[in-house]
Amino acid sequence: MNDFLLRTKTARRLYHEHAESLPIIDYHNHLDARDLVEDRLFENITQLWIAPDPYKHRAMRLAGVPERFITGNATDREKFDAWAATVPQTIGNPLYHWTALELKRYFDITEPLSPDNADRVWDACRERGYTARQLIANVECLCISERLTGDLDAYTRLKGFPTRILPSVRDAETLDTARLDEFQQLGCRLADHGTDDFSSLRSLACEYARRGWIMQLHFGAQRETSTRLRKLAGPAGGYATIGNRCDIPGLCRFLDDLEQDGCLPRMILYPLNPSDYAAIATLTGSFPGKLQFGPAWWYNDHALGIRHHLDTLANYGLLATFIGMTTDSRCLLSMVRHEYFRRVLCDWLGEKVEAGELPPNLGGLVRALCYENARQWILSHD
Numbered sequence: 001m002n003d004f005l006l007r008t009k010t011a012r013r014l015y016h017e018h019a020e021s022l023p024i025i026d027y028h029n030h031l032d033a034r035d036l037v038e039d040r041l042f043e044n045i046t047q048l049w050i051a052p053d054p055y056k057h058r059a060m061r062l063a064g065v066p067e068r069f070i071t072g073n074a075t076d077r078e079k080f081d082a083w084a085a086t087v088p089q090t091i092g093n094p095l096y097h098w099t100a101l102e103l104k105r106y107f108d109i110t111e112p113l114s115p116d117n118a119d120r121v122w123d124a125c126r127e128r129g130y131t132a133r134q135l136i137a138n139v140e141c142l143c144i145s146e147r148l149t150g151d152l153d154a155y156t157r158l159k160g161f162p163t164r165i166l167p168s169v170r171d172a173e174t175l176d177t178a179r180l181d182e183f184q185q186l187g188c189r190l191a192d193h194g195t196d197d198f199s200s201l202r203s204l205a206c207e208y209a210r211r212g213w214i215m216q217l218h219f220g221a222q223r224e225t226s227t228r229l230r231k232l233a234g235p236a237g238g239y240a241t242i243g244n245r246c247d248i249p250g251l252c253r254f255l256d257d258l259e260q261d262g263c264l265p266r267m268i269l270y271p272l273n274p275s276d277y278a279a280i281a282t283l284t285g286s287f288p289g290k291l292q293f294g295p296a297w298w299y300n301d302h303a304l305g306i307r308h309h310l311d312t313l314a315n316y317g318l319l320a321t322f323i324g325m326t327t328d329s330r331c332l333l334s335m336v337r338h339e340y341f342r343r344v345l346c347d348w349l350g351e352k353v354e355a356g357e358l359p360p361n362l363g364g365l366v367r368a369l370c371y372e373n374a375r376q377w378i379l380s381h382d
Contacts, residue, residue: 220246
C-alpha cells in the first residue's frame with residue numbers, strides 16, 4: 001500500500017517527502033478520554049474497532065445484517081464475523097479503503113478482510129493487542145467533544161501527557177460562564193454546535209469570541225429519520241441523512257450581527273449538503289480571517305467528496321489557508337483517515353502539476369494543509 005491512491009510520480013513525491021511523516025492534529029472528534037487515562041487494553045478487535053463506529057453499523061444494516069449483530073446482544077466474535085462478511089460488499093465505499101488502512105497500519109495485515117480470513121485476522125489482532133495510548137503515538141493533539149455537563153476529570157489527569165488531550169464544548173444550550181471557565185482551564189479552545197438555527201447561538205458566540213475560542217458549526221444534517229433505529233441504537237447510531245441546504249441569508253445575518261457588535265469569533269463551517277459548498281467557500285471572503293470552510297464532513301469524507309471540497313475551496317476561496325482534515329470519529333483507529341486525506345490531497349495536486357496547471361514545488365503547501373495551518377489556527381493562541 002506504499003503508493004495507494006498516488007497515481008502520478010508527483011503525487012508520490014509530495015506524499016512521501018512532505019506529508020507522510022507529519023504529526024496529526026485532530027481538532028474535532030468524539031473519542032473517550034477515559035480510555036486514554038486508563039490506557040485501556042481493549043479486550044478484542046470488536047471492542048476497539050467495530051463497537052464505537054457508526055459508519056460500520058450503517059454499512060452492516062445496508063448489507064442486511066440483523067441489528068442483533070450490530071448493536072445488539074450478539075457476542076463480540078459474532079459481530080466481528082458480521083463485519084467481515086460486510087467488508088467485501090463495501091467496494092466503492094471509503095470503508096473498504098479505511099478498513100484496509102486500519103488493518104495494515106495497526107496490525108500489519110495486508111489481505112482484505114472477508115469471511116475466508118476472519119479467523120486469521122481475529123487471532124492476529126488479539127495477539128498483537130494495543131492499549132489506547134499506543135494507538136495515538138503519532139498524534140500531536142486531540143480535541144475531544146464533551147457535553148457542557150460532562151465529566152472533565154480525565155483531562156485533568158491527562159495534563160502533561162505527550163499527546164495534548166483537550167476538551168471542546170459540545171452543543172451548549174445555555175451560557176454557563178463558570179462551567180466554560182473549567183473547560184478553559186483544561187485548554188479548551190473550541191466549541192461545536194450541530195444546528196441549522198444559528199440565531200439561537202448569539203450569546204454563546206459572543207462568549208466564545210471573548211475567550212478567543214473557535215466556534216464550529218455543523219449544519220445540513222437530518223438527524224431524525226427512523227424512530228425504530230433511534231430506539232435501538234441511540235442518537236448517534238449511523239442512521240441520519242443529508243438534510244436541506246443551509247439558510248445562507250440567515251447565516252449571513254447571524255455573522256454580520258456578531259461582527260457589527262464586535263463579537264464574531266473565528267469559526268469553522270461544516271456543511272453536510274454538498275450543494276452548500278460554493279456558497280460557504282465564497283462566504284469565507286465576506287469575513288476574512290474569521291471563517292474556515294471546514295473539511296469534507298461525514299458523508300462527504302470519501303475521495304470524491306474530498307476532491308469536490310478541494311476543487312470548490314480552491315476555485316472560490318484560498319486553498320493555501322485551509323486547516324485540513326479532522327476525523328469526527330469515535331474510534332481510535334480512525335486516525336488513519338488523516339493518511340487517507342493526505343493521499344487524496346497529494347494525488348489531486350499531483351494530477352494538476354503533471355497537467356501543467358500548477359508548479360511542481362508544492363511541498364510547503366502540502367505541509368500547510370496537512371499540519372501547519374491547523375497548528376497555527378487551533379494551537380497557536382495559547
